[in-house]
Structures are given as structure tokens and as C-alpha cells.
Amino acid sequence: MSLIIGVIFSISSPLQAQIKNIELKNEAQRQIAIGRYGEAIELLNKFITANPRLADGYNLRALCYEKRTQYEFAVYDYRNALKLPSDDKSITNNLARVIQVWYDQLYLKIEGHRREIAINPDKGINYLEIGKSYKHMGQWSLAEQWYDEFLKREEASADEIIRYSEILAKNGHIEKGEKILKIYVEKYPRDHRLWSRYGYFTLWLGKTKIAIEAFQTALEIRPFFLEAQDGLDQALGKGYTYSINDTSYNARKQSVEGPPKPPVPQEYPIDRYYRILKRNSKDDATRFLLIKELSNVGRFEEALQQLDILAPAHAESPDFQNLLTSITAQRDSIYYQNIEEIKTRFADNPNDKDDLLKLTSFYNKLSMFDESIAAFTRFFELNPNDDNLEIRYRFAETAAWNKNFDLAHEQSEYLLNKEPDNLDYQLLSAQLSAWTDSDLERGKGLIDNVLAKQPKNFFALITAGLLTVALKDFDAADSFLARSREVNPDANEINTLDLRITFEKLRFEENKLFEILDRARETVA
Template sequence: MKSVITCILYLTILIPVFAQPTSEALRLEAIENISNGKYGEAIELLNRYISANPQKSEGFYLRGTCFEKRGEYEKAFYDYRSALKLDPDNSVYKTNLFRTTEEFHKLLYNTIAGYKREIAIDPSKAKNYLEVGKSYKKLGDWKTAEVWYDDYRRREEASADEILRYTEILAKNKHISKGEPILKRYTQKYPDDHRLWSRYGYFTMWLGKKKTARIAFENALELRPYFKEAMDGYDMVRGKGYVYTVNDTTIRYNYGLPSPKRYKQYPIDRYYRKLKKNPGNIESRYLLIDELVKNNRYDEADKQLNILSETQSDYSKFRMVEAEVMDKQNNYYENKISTLERKLSFNPNNRKTVLDLGKYYSYREQYAKAIKLYNDYLLNYYSDHEVRYQKVRLLSQAGSLGAARDDMEIALNQAPYNKNYQLLYGQLLVWLDEDLNVAEKNLNYVLKSDPGNIDALITLANLNFQKNDLASAELYVDKGFKIDPINNDLMQLERSIELQKNINEESKIYSLLEQAREYTFKKQCNEAIDYYKMYFEEPAADPYLKKELAEAYLCDNNYDAAIKIYDELIIKYPDDYDLAKQLAKIYYWSGDSLAALYQFQKLAAENPDDAETKLYLGDAYMKVGDYKNARNVYEELLAISPSSHIIQTRMRWLGGAGLNGYSAASFPTHFSIIPDGNYFGDNLDFTYTTQGVKLELGVTSFLSLSGSGYFGFVSSEQTRLNLNIIR
């Protein structure tokens, strides 16, 4: 037995010793492979190294180098960016990221140009619009990405994945009102996709539809219980930041239990004061956690860890402290629960034990146990509204808001003037987004007796926010900040109010834009023009979208107005190639062939690889009668795309025009068939008749070949002669 223990101890000591060299060996072997040009093998090793050392920048830097050497600039870009995030002052990382970003963006712009060429040849393929939109998204050009995604969605029903990308773009552009009905339809189409439900939850929450958002997050979490995005949203929509801060006067008397031993509080108070003055003091926060743990105040220690996790979660010290706190907390709570359960087994109706055990169950998030405990007690003591109140708090924390409301109504009937009950009842109604007038009445009762009640102020601010009464919501937020200037819930609410202001304004403006687009789509041109004009009267209107107003004028055949708009846009956006090309097209469509030719000549010189521009250039040459240059342009395009039906058709239109001599490709330059017939007769029975045809083929612009053939007869009373003539 002794030897077994010795062996285990020996292994325990050796494992940590050998763990680090293994990780280091991966790094060194990867560097050797990089120096030998074995980038694929190096990437495999670095994948393992990064998994073991995600906080070290060198792994990302080395892997980014491998990707860059292999020409995989997108992957290199993301790895260099990760490395720089971990080591922001590293000049080598900055240089490499800048260089790779340039290459990555070049690839994206080339991709965009390629797909635009495909669109020029065949505008009906939806996938090409999607790829352009995705490229602009990667470039961070969110507005342009949205335009291309819209073009894609007009041509094809998007997949769930593409809708998630699309709504990310809409969120960046603050087009929340536009995205909400789209997500609603897709959650109905794909009811088992937890990602869509979660995204729908955020969009409805941003629009102030808290009840709908809560249901959406619940659906997401039912499909994927620990989906972090949905969990975060669910906490936000329920106001989790202050669910647990209900003022409870029974705490003052320790729920009726004997007063516990008091611990020295001075260090804790001192650290709290330091952090109030300087919330970024990380060392003081660690010291505060240590003091809280010493005094078994684990609930507060948890909150401090949550604050640290925002900036420190990648550091080993944080992970070590977190693990230590969790371990001590679990042991402490389990011991308390075990002791109280034994005590309760001797006296199941002991009110003090029931309250204390329920409290520790809630600390362990064993809500079902705590609620059952309270229910069993209330079967015998139905009128004990304080125990019922604790049950309601747990139901709220567990997310059972409807059941919590029902029990809170019972408690409030039993003690109608209890301010804590009025507060929690008001909060529940706000979280459920129902009976808001009743909620407001109860919350005002609380403020009447306690004007500085921060929870009542926050809840009233939320209530008015949900009603979209942003002025009243701001009033309550301001009152709250006077009491608690660094309250996180108030800060979050303040940001939400500002966002909602933008959304309200954007929603109003966007409705004008959507109506204008709808009229344009239906070819109701004058109505579209009127709505576009109303849209552009708004200060927040996007001036770039004036090109859509120009399209509405085109719909009304008002070419001059469209040209004027594009002239103004090009002055404002002189480097926008697409605007210049559209202006050239409008000149062409309006019949101003010379102006169109001039514009397309400039565009072709600027971007000689643009097939659509070249096609229009050839058409413009043909319109002004310059058939030689038209033919040259079409022949260039035909060399690139020999099977193009569009270009072959134009070559047939040209015929022999623009040729100086004979060309087999264009023979015949023209073709004609001329029927011919003659008849003569007199009163002496003499008759002459012929029928035939004349054929003419063009060889060049000045030379043609022709031939003719006839048959007939000459006759008199005595004889008949048949005629056959070829020449």
C-alpha cells in the first residue's frame, strides 16, 4: 500500500513538470517546420499549441505567418488580429496585420469585381449578389453590404445562415425595424433553429418588445439549453442585473433566525470605498474577494468575479481565484444545507429553518428544491406572506414570472401596504410586460414613502421605456444616477434609451424609404418620387440613396432629373465607379449617344476588365455609326467569351458594317432574294411568260455576287417554245 501511494505522489509531481515542455516542444517544432517551408505541418502543431495556450500571442502570430506564406490572407488576417489583441504594443504584429489587411482587401475587391462581371453577363443569378454582399461585409462596409444582400434576397429565398449574416449587417446599420419582421418569418419557417430565435429575441428587445423577446429567448434555450448568446439576452430582457436587489426588511432580522456572529467588516468596507472611487482597480477587487470569502459572503464574491471576468477571464490568476472561490463556496453551502436539512427533519414546520434552508438552496440555484420546501410549508401556513414572498423571489430568479405574479398577488392581498411586496409586484408586471398601469401605481406607492428606492426608479424607467415614453424613462434614469452614479443597470438603460431614440427616428425614416421602394417596384413612379422626396427631407437620410430617387425618375422616363441627381452624387462621391457607370447608362437610354460614348470611353479606360462597360461601349459606337470601333470592341469581348449569345447577336446586327475587306466570319455581309415574273399576250394568240428569282450575296461593303434563274414559254396558235434562263 505504501508503494502505491508513493507511486501516485511521484506521478502527481511529474505530470506538471512534463506538461510545460510538451507545449513548448510544439512551439519549437512548429518554428522549425516554418523555417523549412512546411507550413501545413506547422499549422497542425500550432493548432494544438493555441488550444493549450490561448492567452499567448505568439501562437496566433506564428500560425498567421504560415497562412500568409500559403496565400490564405483571410485566415492570416484574423490570426494577426488575435495576436495584436493579446499584445497591443507589438510593432511586428502591427506591421504584419497592416500588410495582410492590404492583401486581404485586394482579394476581396478582386472578388467583388469578378462577381460584378458575372452579374453584367447574367443579372438573374442570385448567388453572385450574395457573394458581393459577403465580401463587403468582410470589408466592414456595412451599408454597401446591406444593399447587395437586399438585391440577393429579391432574387432568392435566403437560407437561415444567410439571414443570420444579413441581420448582423442590419444591426450594425441600426436597421432594427427592418430586421424584426424578417426574423419573425424565419422563426416560423425554421422553428427548430435556436440561433434564429435568439437573434429574434435581441431585435424585439431592442425595439422594446420585452414580452416577445423573452418568449424568443426561452424558445432558443429550450432548443439549446446553454446557448450563451440566448442566455445573455434572456438575462437582459428580464432585467437580471437588478432582479436580485429587491429590498427585503426581513433581512434586517436575519429572517427571524438568531443573529449570526459578526465579523470584522472594516477591510471589506475599505475596499468597497476604493472601488467606488476607482472601479478599474483590479488589485483592490481581488483583495475584496479574498475578504468576502473569509467572511463567507460568497454571493458578493460572485458578483465581484463577474465584474473581473469582463477583462481578466484570460489570465491564469483570475481562473485560479475563481476556481478557489467556487470550491470554498460549494463546500460552505453544502455544509450549511446538510446541517439545515438534518435540523428540518426533526421539525418540518420550523419557520426559521425553512427560510434559511430555502436561502441556501437559492445560492446553489436549486430553485425547485427551495420552492417545494416553501410550498410544503405554505400548505400548513397559507397566510404566512413573508414565506410566500421568499417563494416569489425564487420563482422570479428561476424565470417562472407568471407563477411568481400569481403568488405575489396573494401576498399583497394579505399585506396590501407592504412596500417590498408592492415593489416586487410592480417589477413582475413590468418584466411580464402586462398591466403596466397597475405596475406604475404600485411602484409610485413605493417612491412616495421611499423616494430614493433605486429598484423602483429603475423599474419605472424600464416601464416607460417599454411604453416608448423615452422622456419619462430618462427622467427616472436621471433620478437614479443621483442616488447611485455608477449603477450598471442605469448605464445599460441609458444606452438602451439612446439606441431606442435612434431606432424610433430610423423607423420613421425607414418606413418612408420602404414605401418609396414599394411604389417603385409596382411602377407607381410619381408616388415613389413623392415618398423619396419626403425621405430626403429628413436630416438622417442617407444621401447615397438618392440614386434610388434617380431610378424612380427613370421609371417616369424623366431622364434629365435622373442625370442631374447622378451628376450631384458623382461630385460628392468622385471615386465611385458604379455611380459613373449608371450615369453613362442613363445617357445611353435617354438617346444622348455622344454623351454616353464619352462616358463609356472614360470608364473602359479606368477599368478595362469590366465586361458590361465594354458591351455598352460597343453599343454606343454602333449607335453613333462608328461600326469599325463597335466591331473591335465586340471582337475583344468575343475572344473572352466565345459562346456569349449577347455578343454573337450584336455581331449579326453589324453584318459587314465596319469591315474594310472580305471576312469569312462576316460572310455574307448582306443577303437578298428578289422574285421576278413577266407576262405578255395579244389578240393574235401570241403569248410570252417567265417566272424566276434573283439572289444577291454581299462579299464586302462595296462588292456583291448575284445570280438569277427563270423558266417560261413563248407560244402562238401553231406552236409553243419552252424557256429556261440562268445568268
């Protein structure tokens, strides 16, 4: 009898839970229908807790946030919904719609605060809000500039310094971040988050002892704080495990069992994950596994590229944040060590071209563009007649990445004069035209030539899109966007170009409207 009762309960309990979940979702939809979005969010919170792998819960909650104009939360939930299995094709459109609305509002917010600054340039909050807006849109360099202006005028809270440290880490300004965090851990000595961030910045600079003390302080204030615990493990070297093969055991085993059988051909995990993702680029779970495997074998740049693909949907998740922090810390530690070794050699022989290219490559990977430009400049001061075009090309690229466009243009023109048919040089010159909104027709001619010979060159397609949108040829820009998406659908540049086209279309229509109004006023006058 007890066995029968147990079986009945084992069947009825999941069924009851399922019925309750359906009731939660149905009631949430009823609340949405009558405009009671707050009540619907509370119900959907319970539904999502019980069903974290169902997309419709996130989609419905995002809709509620969107209706309440809480666009940041809406974007986060739509992205979560998009990464889960679902037949609902509207989720992609929902996400695109809310991003467009949100970004448009952020740009309007920026313009509003700019007007406030024109009235009162000493009020720090306007600079802070502009910086936060650019941070939301992932425009890290601009975000840093506006945060800097804010800090010149007001003292920041601990929360703002945490956000600022994320921006500095994105831009690779580690020394700058370490100095600021040192000031603020003294100002807020009981904030475990600041101590943890200070630990990472000092660790990335090779100041291991200070980093250990910082992580330990964070853990004393907040035991089991995962970010600090991971940092402490890295600082203590626990993240690396080495093993030695016992060859004597293998030799004994072989003498007893005879010669080993030929190994069965195996597919390495990285190759397997890449193969799976080639079939289904939306398989985020596999992409996370690929990132961990790439990190394990020291392929940090590839791992970070894969994280960039996941960022739109996962940037706020703990798994993403932990991976980003861990991989960046490991990569930076190795790169800084390589830089120090090459700098020592290069100081003894500043004419060594191989060391120059290696050193500047590591600098650029860490976004240390000023240091890279200084190394190139020093080389050409010592070798004014050197005609190595590869070095000049890397010099021009670095100057462009650092937004030193005059220097980049100077080197680009030198390269084109030497080899006018070189497609890499043509592409770089066209990119400079797109990035600076100058010589647009010349840049368009160069990029057309590149695409005639390399029709699937992704960066050439993106550049063509930027140039045509700047020339107000929106149909052509849309066409280049579509072609870019066919070549590399997961690249961040796709979203950037898409938003740029949307924004420029809106601005173009607004300008036309203003012109009509101006003509109307003139007629009335």
C-alpha cells in the first residue's frame, strides 16, 4: 500500500508543480493585458525561478520592463530569452526594437547633458551621466573621457569607482586604474568590492604581494566573495597545475602487455566545439566550453574573441564576468612578462626589427598604444631612412587605434605611394576616411577596389558600410550590412554598423524636417 501511495505522490508532485507554473504564467499574462506590469513582474520572477530554461518567462518579463521604460532590464531579459531554445521568432525583433529605443534615448540623454554643461560646466553629474550612457552602449573610450571629466569636478562614490574600474580595464589603462583604486580603498576601507578590484589591478601590474594583501582584505570584510577568492587563487599561483608522466610505470606496463596498440584517432575538444558552433552559432553553452578550453591551453586572444560574441547576451552574468576576469588576468600577466623581457633586449639593440614588432604587438594587445607609438617613433628616429613597409604599416595601424589620425594618415600615404596596388594599404586608407569622415569619395573608391578583388573581406565590407552611410547612401549601406552579416554574423562590428545606419537615418529625416520648418517660417515671414 505504501509503495502505491509513494508512486502516486511521485507522479502527482511534478504534475502539480507544472500546473502551478502554468497558472503563474497565465496570471502574469492577465496582469500584462490590463497594464499591471509590476504585479506581472512579481509573478514572472517566480515562474523564471522555477523554469530558468524556458525563454517565454524572460520574454514576458522583458516586455513588462519595456512597457515600464526600464530598457536596460528589458534588454538583459530579451538577451537571456534569445539564448534559450524557443520557436518564438519575435524575441529577436523585440530585442532589436528595445535596443534601438534605448540607444536613441541614451543619445538624447547625452545631448541634454551636453546642453546642461554649456550652461554650467562645473556641475559634475552631467559628465557622469554622459559617461554612464556611453558605458551602456559599450563605447569604452568615450565613457572613460567623460568619467575623467566628472572626477575632476566631484568626488565619486564607491559604486562609481567600481563602474569606472570596469571601463579602465576594458581600455587597458591598468596603471591609471591602480592609482585611482589605491586612493579609494583608503577613502572607503570597508568596501570589499574596491579591495578586490585593487587586487586585480595590482596583480595585472605584477605587484603580487600587494595583490594578495588586497584580496585577503576583501575576504576579511566579505568572506567567500567569489571575485576576490578567484583573484587570491591566481595571485598565489593555485590556478596552474603541472604533472609529470611516470615513464617507468609505462615501461613496466608495456613489458608485460606487449607493444601498445596504435592510438585511436581523436578529436580534440577545441576542434569539436568549433565544429559544433559552425553548425549552430547560437549554441552559447558550447561556446562557453570552447572559451574555457582555449584559456586552458593559453589561447587567450581567441578566448576573448569568443567572449565578445557572448557579450550581448551574457555580459552581466556571473559566469561571463568570472571568465572575463580570469582570462584577462592570465593573459595580461603573461603579456606583461613578455614585454619586460623584450624591452630589456630591445634597449640593448634598438635597431632589432623583429623585437620591435613583437614588443609593439604585445603593447597593442594590452591597448598600450602610447607606449607602442613611442617605440615606433624611437626606431624611426634612429633609422630615418629605413624603408621597411611592414613596420610602417604596423605603425600606421597603431596610430589609428590610438585615434592619432594625422600620424596614421601620414604613414598610410607613405605606404600607398610606395605600393599603390597593395590591398591592405588601400583598406587602411579607406578605414581612415570612414573613421574621420574625410575624403569620403576617395575612400569609397579605394574600398570598391578592395571588394572587387576580395568580395568577402569582412572589414572591407564594414568600412564600405560606414563610408556609404556617411555619404547618405542608405540603401548601399544596408546592402553592405547584409553582406557583412553573411560573412561573420556574430561579429560585434555588425551591431555597431547597424546602429550607426539606424541613427544616421533618423538624423537625416530630422534634418529634412527642420529644413521644411525653416522654409515654412521664411514663407510666413
